[in-house]
Amino acid sequence: MPSPAAIVETVLPRRLGTGFRWLIASSWASNLGDGLALAAGPLLVASLTDDAFPVALAALAAWLPPLLFGLTAGVLSDRVDRRAIVVTVDVVRAALLTALAVVVLSGHATVPLVLGALFLLATAEVFADNTASTLLPMLVAREDLAVANARVQTGFVTVNQLAGPPLGAALFTAGTFAPFAGQAALCALAAVFVSRLRLPPRPARPPSKPWHDVVEGIRWTAHHPAVRTLVVTIFAFNVTFGAAWSILVLYSTQRLGLGAVGYGLVTTAGAVGGIAGTLAYGWITRHVSLGDLMRIGLVVETLTHLALALATSPWVALPVFVVFGMHAFVWGTTSITVRQRAVPHELQGRVGAVNTVGTFGGLAIGSGLGGVLAQRFDVTAPFWFAFAGSAVFVVLIWRSLSHVAHADEHADEHADEHEDEHEDEHEEVAGPR
Template identity: 85%
Template sequence: MSSAARVVEVVLPRRLGTGFRWLIASSWAGNLGDGLALAAGPLLVASLTDDAFPVALAALAAWLPPLLFGLGAGVLSDRVDRRLIVLTVDVVRALVLVALAVVVATGNAGIPLVLGALFLLATAEVFADNTASTLLPVLVARDDLAVANARIQTGFVTVNQLAGPPLGALLFTLAHATPFAAQAGLCALAAVFVARMRLPARDAERASTTPWHDVAEGIRWTAHHPAVRVLVATIFIFNVTFGAAWSVLVLYARERIGLGEIGFGLVTTVGAAGGIVGVLAYGWITRHVSLGNLMRIGLVVETFTHLGLALARTPWVALPVFFVFGAHAFVWGSTSITVRQRAVPHGLQGRVGAVNTVGTFGGLAIGSGFGAVLSQHFGVTAPFWFAFAGSAVFVVLIWRPLRHVAHGD
């Protein structure tokens, strides 16, 4: 076996199957495109106006679609051919991006049009991400889900968070339309990869009930399953505390620890570097630590992350904390989705995943509101103290129920 073949075998083991390789290729291509947009989208809005309100609306356009359409996306993915959903959404995203690139290149871009395009892209991403997460349990054996999720998260950390944003910013400086054209090409490439994927045969979809009934069924199932219920509650509460702290992160970096606009990019880079360490260590960790204990350790790490940042006054103290948090975020994300995929029946994967998505973004939205109020009245570190106190209290409350996670499958 050649060196290249050995590397491929280590990264994408043959036992995971050809379908998984097509899925992960699609995921990595899409994540690189999304990484370009993380920088290019806000830069485009900021290039069109000095008003902070439209810039804030651009952020709203990113997190509002999961709240509005998350449950509907879950119902659709449990009713319709999931591969077809992902393929269609990737094509639609590519077309919207091509149109946006043309408008920007010709100098006809305006704030309403750009915000509308960003909203459409974020909405499409809700349907794509929710449905893509339901494909993995179909393609990969149950015992390999942790490894498979780790490989997918590797792409997210490296190309979405580490490589994508600086590349998107660089392309934007060359020509404002370039990153959006590049993202369109990557979405089209992701669609090609999905088209090559073949799923195992499934039973006919049950579509005799109403969509509202299906939504209620997903919520009821989540509420009555101890492990998944605990996961969703934990993600919601910890995203309230996380959202409060991270909503003022740019102000914290500039005013508290003295990082400028360029230096602020170090926060993402250092966090992504920590995520890569989590990627490399995840296999060893899951062989030696139970999933339930991994969740407990992660909650403790996140709690003390907020304390460390509340106390830090220099980048030399804060950046190592961001590094540790990056590793924790990767391990937590991979573990939580693995537990959910193992526990949820195939026909409910989309709807239960959608309930999780609504909890995730609902927590972020509520937390961002707390962060804005606290920082305005008590200073930029107040949200971090709130996040530490809130997380500490919830860790105590959730510690015993987390035993359900270890037995969730």
């Protein structure tokens, strides 16, 4: 049986550095807290109203801030001490969550108040998440980014999606304030872990206007075929995904007949698929090109919406969530790695912010559509919309996905040449300029 030290070395290889381990610890603590809220937030709103539209607005409150503040967060993370940003925001989140827990415990929670709190928490998270995504390329060599991202995503799957939601639902059942108090403690712990990071110095940037910085990030994204294709694809598919998932709590309870804890199991099913994705990821990427991997993933997501629109039993729906979870892990890890390899270090924050705006812009639009469709028709209507929209977009984007494969092949060739010239050095800047 492997020793604990051997297990740690396998999961968190020493070559990735001590800084990476502190970053992973912070990421996993924060993700566990977010996993608690993933179930507890919608359950809290649903406990205050039976109307589908306010429930969908809970998703909108979480997905709208990245659209509104994502570009600002990107500029800030490329200008200011990145570690200080993450620490400060995590402390602010802990304070907000503590206040929310007190209000819920006192019995004074209302739908507008809860939606407002969720909006403020999501706004703070925009700045933390965007900045945290820029830390990994500063700590890990380019050739290790795929492994490092897989470890980050593994933590996300296991604690955010597998452990967090059912635990959050169970805590909510025991005491509606409990999951928010728990998330507050985990955010504070994440801030402590990030404060231990020692980042390499960054070269001074010439003074420029913030708007010019934003334009530079948008322009770079628009002119890079692979990154542009990823952003457009993520935006379109998050419109359809957001429409369906914004009313997932109602779909689970009304369509599938699951209770509060059962709703947490829906996310857990996706996490089980994500774990399968972590185990198979190395084999998949060795045998399937990135372009084909993207195409397969989009087909899987499209068929997921169709299957859920037709399902009436949790025994049918839960395996579908498992398959979707595997797809989500593989797609997410691949797209993040491609972007980090391609984007110059000094643009990581702004290009990541453009991707974030695309991601959550799609989710915000989709969640509004989902709420309207569910209110006018029934809880399956958003899934039918998601299936039809995804199918159309797959046809439109099919050929453009080849940009992703070609870009990564060129990046790998560049890395091989660099390693031949500097065998013992680690390249700090990710990808071609």
